[in-house]
Amino acid sequence: MSYLIQQTLIYAVPLMIVALAGVFAERSGIINLALEGIMIFGAFIGVLFVHLCQKYGVFQLLPNFGNWGTMQLFELLGMLISALLGSVFALLLAFAAIHLKADQTITGTSLNMLAPALVLFFVRIIANQEELRLYKGDAAEWFMIKKGMLGLGNADNFLVNTFLNKVYIATFVCILVFVLCSILLYKTRFGLRLRSCGENPQAAASLGINVFKMRYSGVLISGALAGMGGFVYALTTSNCMSNGDVAGFGFLALAVMIFGNWKPLNIVLAALLFGLFKCLAAGYSSIDINGDGVKLLFELSKHPTWGKVLNPNLYRMLPYLISILVLTFTSKKSRAPKAEGIPYDKGMR
Amino acid sequence: MKYFLKKDGVRTAIATLLSIIIGLIAGAVIILIVGLADKNLGIKEAWKGIRLIFLGLFSNGYQNGRLVFGFNSTNIGDMLFRAVPIIMTGLSVSLAYKTGLFNIGASGQYLAGTTAALFIALKVPTTPQTAWLVWILAFLGGVLAGALWGAITAMLKAFLNINEVLACIMTNWLAANIVTWLFEGSGLQCTDGNKQQVIWKTMHNGVGTWRMGLDKLFPGSQQVNGGIIIAIIIAIVVYIILTKTTFGFELKACGANRHSARYAGIKDKRSIVLSMALAGALAGAGAALYYLSGTTEFHWQTYLKLPGEGFTGIAVALLGACNPIGNIFTGMFLSTLDVAGTKLSFLTEYNEYITDVIIAVIVYLSAFSLLIKMWIGKLSKAGEEKRERKATAAAAAGNKAPVPPMTEGKEGKA
Numbered sequence: 001m002s003y004l005i006q007q008t009l010i011y012a013v014p015l016m017i018v019a020l021a022g023v024f025a026e027r028s029g030i031i032n033l034a035l036e037g038i039m040i041f042g043a044f045i046g047v048l049f050v051h052l053c054q055k056y057g058v059f060q061l062l063p064n065f066g067n068w069g070t071m072q073l074f075e076l077l078g079m080l081i082s083a084l085l086g087s088v089f090a091l092l093l094a095f096a097a098i099h100l101k102a103d104q105t106i107t108g109t110s111l112n113m114l115a116p117a118l119v120l121f122f123v124r125i126i127a128n129q130e131e132l133r134l135y136k137g138d139a140a141e142w143f144m145i146k147k148g149m150l151g152l153g154n155a156d157n158f159l160v161n162t163f164l165n166k167v168y169i170a171t172f173v174c175i176l177v178f179v180l181c182s183i184l185l186y187k188t189r190f191g192l193r194l195r196s197c198g199e200n201p202q203a204a205a206s207l208g209i210n211v212f213k214m215r216y217s218g219v220l221i222s223g224a225l226a227g228m229g230g231f232v233y234a235l236t237t238s239n240c241m242s243n244g245d246v247a248g249f250g251f252l253a254l255a256v257m258i259f260g261n262w263k264p265l266n267i268v269l270a271a272l273l274f275g276l277f278k279c280l281a282a283g284y285s286s287i288d289i290n291g292d293g294v295k296l297l298f299e300l301s302k303h304p305t306w307g308k309v310l311n312p313n314l315y316r317m318l319p320y321l322i323s324i325l326v327l328t329f330t331s332k333k334s335r336a337p338k339a340e341g342i343p344y345d346k347g348m349r
Numbered sequence: 350m351k352y353f354l355k356k357d358g359v360r361t362a363i364a365t366l367l368s369i370i371i372g373l374i375a376g377a378v379i380i381l382i383v384g385l386a387d388k389n390l391g392i393k394e395a396w397k398g399i400r401l402i403f404l405g406l407f408s409n410g411y412q413n414g415r416l417v418f419g420f421n422s423t424n425i426g427d428m429l430f431r432a433v434p435i436i437m438t439g440l441s442v443s444l445a446y447k448t449g450l451f452n453i454g455a456s457g458q459y460l461a462g463t464t465a466a467l468f469i470a471l472k473v474p475t476t477p478q479t480a481w482l483v484w485i486l487a488f489l490g491g492v493l494a495g496a497l498w499g500a501i502t503a504m505l506k507a508f509l510n511i512n513e514v515l516a517c518i519m520t521n522w523l524a525a526n527i528v529t530w531l532f533e534g535s536g537l538q539c540t541d542g543n544k545q546q547v548i549w550k551t552m553h554n555g556v557g558t559w560r561m562g563l564d565k566l567f568p569g570s571q572q573v574n575g576g577i578i579i580a581i582i583i584a585i586v587v588y589i590i591l592t593k594t595t596f597g598f599e600l601k602a603c604g605a606n607r608h609s610a611r612y613a614g615i616k617d618k619r620s621i622v623l624s625m626a627l628a629g630a631l632a633g634a635g636a637a638l639y640y641l642s643g644t645t646e647f648h649w650q651t652y653l654k655l656p657g658e659g660f661t662g663i664a665v666a667l668l669g670a671c672n673p674i675g676n677i678f679t680g681m682f683l684s685t686l687d688v689a690g691t692k693l694s695f696l697t698e699y700n701e702y703i704t705d706v707i708i709a710v711i712v713y714l715s716a717f718s719l720l721i722k723m724w725i726g727k728l729s730k731a732g733e734e735k736r737e738r739k740a741t742a743a744a745a746a747g748n749k750a751p752v753p754p755m756t757e758g759k760e761g762k763a
Contacts, residue, residue: 033514092713102717105451105514106667110712113660117705124700125383245654251518258515313530316652320522327516328509 002162007283012275013174014039014233018253019260019267020181021225026262027185028218029198029211029339030097033108034090035226036250037115040242041089042227043234044119046082047132047242050074050142054135068149072169075143075235079170079228086227087220089115094219098212101343116244123242131243139240143168170232181225182264194218198337201344211344226250237282248320252278255323259330262337270326274319281315357722361670364721368668369682372711376402376703383699390698398699402707405689410696426563426570428681428688430642433576434459436680437635438662440587441499441628443671447591448624449604454502454517455632456659457524458495460651462633463640464528465494470551470641471537480555487556488637495633496626498524503625507618513625521659525651532649539646547646557643572645576638581677583634588673600624632659657705664708667715683708 018035025032032038053059053074062070093111096102123132134142147153147165185191196204197214205211233249234242256274260267280287284297300310377399384395397416401408406428407418438455445452469487498520505516532538532548539547551557561575591597603610603620611617635658640647665683669675686708690701714721 096713096717100717100720102720106663106716107713109453109660109663110709110716113664113712114706114709117702117709121379121700121702121706122383124702125387125698247653248518248522251515251522255515255519258512311530313526313533313652317523317526320519320526324505324511324516324519324523327511327519328505331510331512 002158003283004279004287005162006167007279007287008272008275009171010236010275011278011282012271013171014229014236014249015253015256015274015278016267016271017174017178017232018226018229018250019256019271020178020264021222021229022254022257023262023264023267024181024185024194024218024225025222026257026337026340027195027198028215029201029337029342029344030093030215030219030222031104031108031341032090032093032219032222032226033105033254034093034111034115034250035222035253036246036248037108037112038086038089038223038226039230039233039246039250040115040119040244042082042086042230043246044123044132044230044242044244045085045227046078046231047134047234047240048122048126049078049081050240051126051132051135054137068145071143072145075169076173078235079173079231082231083224083228086225086230087223089227090219090223093223094216097219097343098215101345104341112250119242119244123244131241133239133241139168139235140166143170143235143240145169168232168236170235174228174232177225177228178264178268181221186264190217195337197344198339201339202346202348205344205346215344226253229253252319252323255327258334258336259323259326261330261334274322277315277318277322280318281312284312284315360722360725361718363725364718365668365670365679365715367721368711368714368718371714372707373402375710376707379706380699380703394698397697398693398703401693401696402686402689402703405692406685408689408692408696416696421569422567423569424688424692426567426573428684429563429567429577430570430572430574431687432681432684433580434635434639434658435661435665435683436577436580436584436676437638438632438658439665439669439676439680440584440662440673441631441635442662442666443669443673443676444587444591444600444631445624445628446666446671447604448600448620449607450503450506450513450621450625450628452499452517452625452628453514453659453663454499454520454625455628455662456655456657457502457517457521458498458629458632459636459656459659460521460524460528461498461629462491462495462636463647463656464531465633466491466637466640467537467548467551467647468531468535470556471549471554473554475555477555480557481559483554484556484558484641487551487641488634491633491637491641492630493633495636496630499629499632500622500626502629503622506625507621521655522652525655529650529652538649544646546648546650548649550643550646551641552643556641558638558641572642574642576642579638580635580680583631584673584677587631591673632662635662661708664712664715667712667718670718 018039022032022035059074093107096107097104120130123130126132145164145167147155147160150164152160152164185194193204193209194214194217196209197211201211230246233246234240252274256267256270259270280297284301286295287297297310300306301312380398380402381395384390384392384398400416404418406424407421408424409417409419409421438459441455441458442452466487469490470483473483473486475483502513502516502520505511506513537548538545539549558574558576561578563573563575564570567573591601599615600620600623602613603615603617607617610620639645661683665676665680669679686704690704693703694700
């Protein structure tokens with residue numbers, strides 16, 4: 001059970017932070033279809049940062065190298081840098097969509113093509129293969145928090161096993177960032193102004209709000225969150241490896257955002273649902289639902305008749321099938337920001 | 350000259366050319382920067398890379414340690430072959446775009462076409478006499494499968510009101526998983542050596558596209574075949590359908606404004622489904638032409654990555670201003686880049702992904718090609734009065750007045 005919860009969280013947390021990235025852009029009036037691309041780019045930057053730090057022995061320079069706390073610091077630094085560079089990458093979208101009034105769907109698609117191409121180009125040059133891994137060791141060895149480190153080695157209760165054993169600090173930081181950003185968007189003056197630009201930019205402008213500035217901040221925050229989400233995804237699910245691909249995660253985040261109706265609390269629930277299905281696909285063979293040692297899903301996939309249907313192929317499809325289903329039911333009453341996708345034109349009313 | 354710049358078609362062509370040049374320069378700059386930054390590469394390697402980006406099609410490899418360039422029939426043949434699938438996916442995206450839909454789903458439709466074509470071509474037993482029949486069957490199967498997949502996506506939009514971009518993306522990944530599933534138990538995996546991850550070439554069953562004499566024209570190319578001729582014919586047919594028939598007009602009217610089209614008596618939902626089905630059929634046909642060549646391998650574990658042809662199709666379409674005839678040329682241009690990429694990774698320390706970067710930059714630029722067009726229009730602003738006088742004279746003579754220059758309000762909603 002605790003394995004199931006942990007795995008679900010591992011998938012749900014990047015989803016929800018990237019979905020929130022989508023919310024920031026759309027609430028300011030820009031459709032950010034490039035979430036996938038920004039994630040790929042952010043993942044690459046984060047992994048590259050850790051890789052280079054290892055290569056040039058930056059880790060060893062610290063006074064207490066090897067201490068797990070120091071390693072957490074590096075992980076956070078990696079997240080920060082991927083967030084920053086994610087913003088820079090999103091600047092391409094912001095510039096085209098806000099200043100040049102370009103078609104946002106096409107711009108987003110082009111960035112989704114650009115990111116994997118750039119990443120693979122550099123990965124091949126740096127690593128001489130199709131994927132960039134850590135310079136030495138793996139993510140679990142370097143960054144994972146185990147209960148022994150916290151002095152809880154003997155504790156064997158559910159909470160400790162689930163939330164304090166074999167976890168990454170990134171997961172918790174993301175949850176914190178999610179909460180803070182939601183407050184920023186919904187409870188502050190800045191957030192109100194940003195949202196007004198996504199609903200009726202002309203009215204906002206008439207009240208003295210700088211629509212360009214607000215939309216830029218929306219897209220840049222979006223880029224930062226998506227870039228960070230990309231690195232967290234690479235760190236927690238693919239062992240800190242970058243290969244120019246996040247398996248459609250950015251698009252799933254878009255679906256989560258729409259399912260969540262552009263509201264943080266609903267997004268959390270939607271992300272958990274999608275995370276659960278993603279986790280089924282990835283770890284169906286080792287999920288023990290009721291703790292009796294029988295791995296039901298794994299047994300079923302080996303079953304002569306049931307196995308024809310209930311196999312990994314189906315589990316991998318589930319998130320996408322569910323998104324279509326969910327979009328079917330929610331698309332009628334979904335409340336997208338009114339001005340999203342429409343370039344701001346001062347003269348229009 | 351000034352009047353020449355006023356024509357919309359000319360401005361589109363110039364904007365396209367500008368996008369291409371900027372894209373190529375962006376690629377060259379990246380190569381240069383990487384070359385200067387990396388001690389193992391250096392300026393010499395960078396100079397090789399830059400020349401290959403621009404002249405890859407004419408590369409004849411090394412001679413005495415130096416790159417030599419010249420006519421190379423192998424490269425041109427390969428270029429023509431690789432142009433086939435992307436011309437077709439380009440047509441798919443163009444047709445959808447003309448009818449108001451953005452088809453990111455070409456990848457999924459392409460996969461559907463691939464699967465149907467390969468299954469038919471490899472499962473139906475052939476003799477040398479019946480192979481051509483199986484080829485036609487497999488091609489039609491690919492077309493139908495693509496059309497079906499496109500129609501499913503369109504129904505999600507028409508009847509369930511799901512945004513077509515999201516519907517396309519989700520159905521893409523669904524297709525990617527279904528295809529893996531289908532091939533997993535198909536028994537069609539190649540058993541030659543350690544090539545478990547690819548499907549047999551269709552030549553395994555004696556099925557392959559006719560060469561139509563092109564292998565004589567471009568000796569040395571193992572791949573070139575009649576597919577390119579079929580693709581060009583299809584492009585012309587699509588052009589005729591879109592511009593000369595009532596059906597095409599209905600599709601376009603529905604794309605321009607769904608509600609007013611319905612008011613005019615056009616069945617809008619039917620139009621959406623039909624145009625997406627047609628788009629899917631084109632993508633499926635592209636896949637069939639590519640894999641039925643008999644010389645191409647298909648990596649069946651597609652759930653990890655969508656085929657790039659679908660996205661390159663977007664570039665082909667946008668670069669050709671969604672004109673079916675234009676797509677033939679832009680498709681060939683992008684496959685030229687593809688050949689250049691192969692040369693780049695074969696002859697230098699760089700790799701072929703730089704061409705994807707260039708393509709992405711070109712798509713990025715084409716998103717605001719309207720702005721570039723306006724900018725070109727401004728260049729011709731001088732001498733406006735003179736032209737206006739001419740125009741009034743022409744109008745008085747009963748001719749049409751020239752199209753007024755684009756104004757800012759016009760590009761509002763995309």
